[in-house]
Amino acid sequence: MKKNKTIDNMKAFPKVDLHRHLEGSVRPETFIEVSKKYGGKLPFYDLVNLKPIFQADPDCCDFKTFLSKFNIYRDFYESKEAIQEVTYRAVKEAALDNVRYLELRFSPTHFAANKKFNESDVILWMEEAIGIASKDYNIIVTPILTISRDFGLDLAAKTVNLVLGMRDRFFCGLDIAGNETISSLKPFKVLFEKVKDAGMGLTVHAGEAGGPVNVREALLVFHADRIGHGIRSVEDEALMGMIRDRDVMLEVCITSNLHTGVVKSLNEHPIKKIKNSGVPFCLNTDDPAVSALCLTDEYCKAVFDFGFTVEDLNKMNLSALYHSFYPDKNYLNKNLSFLWE
């Protein structure tokens, strides 16, 4: 009884999500509906068969299998309408979960790939869909550009240059994703410098499947403002001190870490250690559709399994707003910070 009450409270609790991939926010139900309306090939057209392909299997977790889910999505999008619909729904679902501030990251290359759309067109379509959804559902959405280390520097550079050359700056930050265990990020340094010079924030997926050495590099060599996951930083005491001193935020995604097999069981997750260390951190979904969850589920884990209090969550969300990539912090403070004070 008490637990259910708290779940209701957590649903109603205003939330911030700084680490959510649009690519991983499209639920199997949405794929089927969008496919019927606008076309788009799926391996199956019924939920029973489609879910195991698109969603992580909690009994069989490994990093490569998790990443492979995104290759299936890549060949799906056939039209502007399909892209706009999945974008709109992703924002709507976040808002219905009472996420009040969302940083939604995505790769225009991913959505453009199937039909070889112009990436600049895709960005404008996304912008329109996000604008309408955020008005309809009263949520502030900040777009972040994702590039992948897996597809090489040339492709990433093309997208970054395109984004920097657009008249109106749509993206407020850059994220680099992909498999951190197989290649070095050093060649991408030139792109990180470019986006930082242009005033965009930088977040680097590191210290997830790879060790603390990758977080160290993201901090010292790339001057990342935030780290995607970064949970393995706890293995290196000195690094934790460095993250704290530099005021770099760790974007923690508890369930995703289980589904990628990076953390073997919930009680082994270092979230409590991170909280106690004083390092800035926040709770996020990563890929809500792949992990079949919403941010409320993650807040419940924090409360029920790790003993977080409402004060802890308030403090965390204020810190997340402070570390957000939204260009006008005064606006955010005026419109949102009272929710957590």
Ligand SMILES: [Zn+2]
């Ligand atoms: Zn991620």
